Amino acid sequence: MDAEDIAQTKSLIDEFERENLEDFCEDRKALECYKILSLRPGASKLAVSRRLRVLGLHFHPDSRNDEPCSYFKVISSCKNILSRRAPDEDDFETWNQIIIQKWIAAYEERNDEIDRLKDDLEQLSNRFEEAEKKNDEKDATIKALEKENKKLSCRAAKLETKVYExxxxxxxxxxxxxxxxxxxxxxxxxxxxxxxxxxxxxxxxxxxxxxxxxxxxxxxxxxxxxxxIPSSRSRRASTVIVKLASGARKSLKSGGKCKRKIIGKLRK
CATH class of the missing domain: 2.40.50.40 (OB fold (Dihydrolipoamide Acetyltransferase, E2P))
Known part of the structure; x- marks a missing residue:
């Protein structure tokens, strides 16, 4: 292996370690393993075995190249996966079809993700508009209260300084x-x-x-x-006592036709 091949393999292994292949299907894992081994997808088990032998000699912990053990572990994982998935003979056409399906699936997944992001963005936009509307209403209320408070403060100040007359x-x-x-x-x-x-x-x-x-x-x-205003007592009819010529006393209310002489005063 030359230095360029080693550097490229390390870079591919580092990228491989950053991905969570547990969530990938077997075909996707096999494609990633082919990529690490720098082999064309669909290469036979024999081609895979030869490539693994070359990489193993360089990255094996017992070698004197002082490479991290993590590289050899990834290469061993690729060996386990491709031993199940690699065809007995080169079958590039089938694996090309797998690659096409992979990219179609990735494209559809990306479109679905874009749609979800659009929905989330629309919801966030609606929530933002509602929040802005509420904030505007609150601002209007605050301004109205501040204006009213200012009026009341001015009125209170006038009342405090005003002399009541x-x-x-x-x-x-x-x-x-x-x-x-x-x-x-x-x-x-x-x-x-x-x-x-x-x-x-x-x-x-x-x-x-x-x-x-x-x-x-x-x-x-x-x-x-x-x-x-006369009292009720003074308004009553007074009785006048008169003295008759014959010496007998009769009221003026009497029906006698004799000559009468008033001898008393009207009582009030």
Whole structure:
């Protein structure tokens, strides 16, 4: 064996060791073994035996070439496989057909793998689009929340710095230190925003005085109006006692036609 032949055989053996031939069919294994031995597929057992003898002399552990034992193990595996698969005589045509079938199978396998990859790619693309859509929705939601938060923050800042001004006092409940006033604030037009404020926290003495004066005036007018209405007792018909000329007493309601003299007052 020359140096080039040895180097090529080592390279083929290294490649052979990297492949998992356990998953290959017998024909595929035989093809790989022919390749390692640098023989044409379909070579006879005699040709295989001669080639193995040459390689064995060089790669055998007892030889003085210091080659790794792994090379001889691969060569021994090729011997075992081809002893079963190699024809008794050269049959290159049959093995060429095997090679054709091998490449057809490899082509179909590759196409199937491409189809699977396309399906996987399509699924990944769909998942990516769905994820992007969800992310866009999340981004839109986050932006909306940030915008709303900004508005609320601005409003809160304004409320913190704004001086509340009493525009009008609407009502009162309680008395003394427990009195509370219903306040209408300037700039707040919604009646729901009117609030009851304890008298101790009302810092508007002028408005309080005006409200109390107006309230007192209304109470005075109300009392006068109540006095002007006659009571049920005064509305009843009064009985007038009169003295008849003859000295007998009869009510004005009497049907007598005598001259009457009033001696009493109407009772109210």
């Amino acid at each position: 009493v525009e009008k006092i609407l009502d009162k409940k309680g008395s003394g230190k427990n009195a509370e006033y219903l306040i209408h604030w300037r700039g707040f037009n919604d009646p729901k925003e009117n609030t009851w404020v304890p008298v101790a926290k009302c810092n508007c003495p002028d408005l309080l005085a005006a409200f109390e004066a107006d309230l007192k005036k209304k109470m005075t007018s109300l009392k006068k109006a109540r006095k002007a």
